[in-house]
Amino acid sequence: MLQISGLNKSYERHQALTDVDLFVPKGVVFGLLGPNGAGKTTLIRIVNQIIEQDSGTVELDGSTLSPEDIRKIGYLPEERGLYKKMKVWDQLIYFSRLKGLSESEAKVQIKGWLDKLEIGGWKDKKIEDLSKGMAQKVQFISTVVHRPSLLILDEPFSGFDPVNAELIKNEILELKEKGTTVILSTHRMESVELLCDHVAMINKSRKILDGTISAVKRSFRPEVFQIALNQLKKDLPQEWTPKLTDENWVFTLPLSGKTPNELLIELMEYGEVVVFKEQVPSIEEIFIHQVQTAADE
Amino acid sequence: MNKILLVIQREYLARVKKKSFLIATLLTPLIFPAIMGVFVWIALEEKENQSLRIIEVIDETDLFFMESSEQYAFSSSDGDIDAAKKMVLEGERYGFLYIPKMDISQPGGIQYFGLENPSINLVSYLEGALKRKIEDQRLYEQGIDPKVLKEIRTDVSIQSITLGEEGEEKINNATVNYALGFLSGILIYIFIFVYGNQIMQGVIEEKSTRIVEILVSSLKPFQLMMGKIVGIGAVGLTQFLIWVMLIGTLSSVVMGVLGMQMPQQQAMEMASPEFAQASPDSSELASMLEVISGIDFVALVGSFIIYFLGGYLLYGALFAAIGSAVDSPSDAQQFMLPVTIPLIVAYMGLFVFVLQDPTSSTSFWLSIIPLTSPIAMMGRISYGVPFWELALSMGLLIGGFLSTTWLAGKIYRIGILMHGTKPSYKTLWKWIKSSQ
Numbered sequence: 048m049l050q051i052s053g054l055n056k057s058y059e060r061h062q063a064l065t066d067v068d069l070f071v072p073k074g075v076v077f078g079l080l081g082p083n084g085a086g087k088t089t090l091i092r093i094v095n096q097i098i099e100q101d102s103g104t105v106e107l108d109g110s111t112l113s114p115e116d117i118r119k120i121g122y123l124p125e126e127r128g129l130y131k132k133m134k135v136w137d138q139l140i141y142f143s144r145l146k147g148l149s150e151s152e153a154k155v156q157i158k159g160w161l162d163k164l165e166i167g168g169w170k171d172k173k174i175e176d177l178s179k180g181m182a183q184k185v186q187f188i189s190t191v192v193h194r195p196s197l198l199i200l201d202e203p204f205s206g207f208d209p210v211n212a213e214l215i216k217n218e219i220l221e222l223k224e225k226g227t228t229v230i231l232s233t234h235r236m237e238s239v240e241l242l243c244d245h246v247a248m249i250n251k252s253r254k255i256l257d258g259t260i261s262a263v264k265r266s267f268r269p270e271v272f273q274i275a276l277n278q279l280k281k282d283l284p285q286e287w288t289p290k291l292t293d294e295n296w297v298f299t300l301p302l303s304g305k306t307p308n309e310l311l312i313e314l315m316e317y318g319e320v321v322v323f324k325e326q327v328p329s330i331e332e333i334f335i336h337q338v339q340t341a342a343d344e
Numbered sequence: 345m346n347k348i349l350l351v352i353q354r355e356y357l358a359r360v361k362k363k364s365f366l367i368a369t370l371l372t373p374l375i376f377p378a379i380m381g382v383f384v385w386i387a388l389e390e391k392e393n394q395s396l397r398i399i400e401v402i403d404e405t406d407l408f409f410m411e412s413s414e415q416y417a418f419s420s421s422d423g424d425i426d427a428a429k430k431m432v433l434e435g436e437r438y439g440f441l442y443i444p445k446m447d448i449s450q451p452g453g454i455q456y457f458g459l460e461n462p463s464i465n466l467v468s469y470l471e472g473a474l475k476r477k478i479e480d481q482r483l484y485e486q487g488i489d490p491k492v493l494k495e496i497r498t499d500v501s502i503q504s505i506t507l508g509e510e511g512e513e514k515i516n517n518a519t520v521n522y523a524l525g526f527l528s529g530i531l532i533y534i535f536i537f538v539y540g541n542q543i544m545q546g547v548i549e550e551k552s553t554r555i556v557e558i559l560v561s562s563l564k565p566f567q568l569m570m571g572k573i574v575g576i577g578a579v580g581l582t583q584f585l586i587w588v589m590l591i592g593t594l595s596s597v598v599m600g601v602l603g604m605q606m607p608q609q610q611a612m613e614m615a616s617p618e619f620a621q622a623s624p625d626s627s628e629l630a631s632m633l634e635v636i637s638g639i640d641f642v643a644l645v646g647s648f649i650i651y652f653l654g655g656y657l658l659y660g661a662l663f664a665a666i667g668s669a670v671d672s673p674s675d676a677q678q679f680m681l682p683v684t685i686p687l688i689v690a691y692m693g694l695f696v697f698v699l700q701d702p703t704s705s706t707s708f709w710l711s712i713i714p715l716t717s718p719i720a721m722m723g724r725i726s727y728g729v730p731f732w733e734l735a736l737s738m739g740l741l742i743g744g745f746l747s748t749t750w751l752a753g754k755i756y757r758i759g760i761l762m763h764g765t766k767p768s769y770k771t772l773w774k775w776i777k778s779s780q
């Protein structure tokens with residue numbers, strides 16, 4: 048779907064992207080993670096042809112990005128807004144026609160979306176007369192109205208109330224079912240784990256991580272097990288720092304070169320094993336860990 | 345290209361559909377006639393309510409016979425000063441003019457007493473009358489017969505005719521030329537400021553409401569900028585054309601009404617110039633009408649539209665660039681100077697140089713340099729400008745707006761995506777230089 052290779056971009060004083068390679072497969076929700084100022088917005092702006100890269104290529108469906116591709120992309124920027132004095136209907140017509148839809152096609156699409164999100168009755172109202180939640184729905188419609196095959200959402204949930212955020216989340220999943228590829232740039236890690244199939248992490252202008260959610264998690268498995276014992280047969284070593292909670296002794300142990308089974312056998316000598324569970328990091332923990340490691344270097 | 349049209353359409357409709365546009369467009373042409381109407385009405389009312397003001401005159405020289413006018417009547421008496429003052433105090437007289445015994449070769453000591461400050465009108469009326477009397481008296485003393493004097497007095501008005509290169513003659517009238525240059529120059533000045541500001545406000549609105557990033561993901565920043573400039577220009581042109589039509593209709597109605605009330609003789613004068621020559625006083629109006637009918641309106645309106653659009657596009661691009669560089673209208677002030685100064689220079693130049701002497705070298709340069717030519721050249725056109733000067737000035741104007749648009753485009757495409765930073769002239773220069 049989207050193939051980025053060797054992308055470089057520098058501004059006057061700093062390097063925004065350094066040799067970034069990225070492949071976004073068709074029909075996935077792709078999480079683009081990274082702290083503020085890492086280069087995510089620059090990357091997104093290049094894909095949207097708002098700015099030009101210094102070097103490197105961006106290919107969409109196998110051919111270099113061209114102005115015709117604007118129609119294929121739907122973009123919801125982090126900084127977004129609508130014309131306050133314009134009516135909902137006129138505004139949506141304008142945005143969809145700018146994306147290249149014909150007027151008759153735009154009308155059909157807009158009507159469908161307004162009905163779907165239950166704001167059809169508000170189409171002749173000006174944006175300034177709408178509640179914030181309703182304006183957000185209009186904003187979302189303006190992003191997807193031209194049926195893009197690639198949807199780029201930059202912090203889509205910031206500024207949305209929980210009800211609308213849920214609604215948008217479901218719409219994203221529904222679009223994915225229909226074959227739309229979605230790039231989601233966000234800080235909200237819980238939504239990443241819920242929505243994304245694939246993640247890439249950018250820090251200080253470089254890509255530091257890339258892969259499916261499960262592969263990323265697997266590669267960051269710290270090989271540590273959570274353990275709970277009761278009915279102790281002998282004292283636990285002090286260096287394990289066990290804590291007694293609800294009659295169980297709870298602690299964590301690294302494998303330290305052993306296999307899980309070897310560790311389990313060793314533990315069974317101390318008492319009854321009630322919990323023996325590998326500690327899998329959340330994407331958030333991986334994210335924080337990676338950023339901190341980079342900062343320490 | 346198609347996308348520019350969409351932007352033009354949106355910018356145009358968003359403004360034309362506003363109630364404020366409708367009100368301004370319909371009311372502005374009525375404001376001037378309305379103001380004039382009110383003045384005329386007040387003046388007429390005043391005249392009706394005004395009783396004749398009687399002024400007591402004590403003339404110790406016995407030389408002055410004050411002629412009464414519509415407003416003032418004079419009664420001479422030999423009474424003493426105190427009695428006359430008392431008449432004023434008691435309201436019997438509006439004022440009292442005291443002319444003491446004097447040597448008329450060195451007049452002095454004339455006094456006016458009144459309950460209120462005399463109007464400038466009254467003072468100059470009295471002074472004029474006294475001056476004429478003294479002059480007449482002194483001429484009489486030199487042995488000139490008053491009858492001869494009356495016959496000598498004449499009114500002169502010069503008919504000015506320009507000779508064309510092929511020997512054709514064209515009657516001119518400095519007043520008409522002045523008025524036309526003045527009006528068209530001012531119109532362009534106002535138009536650039538009003539609609540230039542609208543461009544700037546529009547750009548700031550899109551930037552501050554964060555619509556702009558959505559827009560530039562759909563079309564090029566340059567398309568967005570040009571669409572906005574052209575769309576708003578079209579609004580201005582629409583407004584202007586509606587004004588022209590409204591004023592045209594209104595003035596023909598007013599002319600029609602006035603024409604019916606016009607005294608028979610004057611109407612005949614206007615109809616045939618032979619009559620006008622018979623009585624020189626009232627020929628001024630007729631000659632003005634002749635001059636107006638002799639003006640090449642097609643050329644005038646044509647060049648007006650070219651300078652109107654050229655000036656607007658040139659400055660419009662600069663206004664767009666300023667709007668893109670700042671976050672709010674108040675921040676825009678610091679960048680307004682390079683735009684307002686040439687405009688004000690052109691405006692002042694129009695009055696100080698161009699209208700006074702359209703062919704002086706200052707006038708020439710003001711009407712050639714693209715930053716000032718839209719306003720300055722309009723002051724010259726009705727006087728007649730050589731073809732090569734017009735061609736040079738228009739050519740430079742086109743070059744001028746192409747380069748300001750190019751320059752503005754460079755600032756614009758970077759500026760619209762910058763938030764929260766207050767750029768300086770140095771940053772703007774960096775944006776212009778940077779390729780991206």
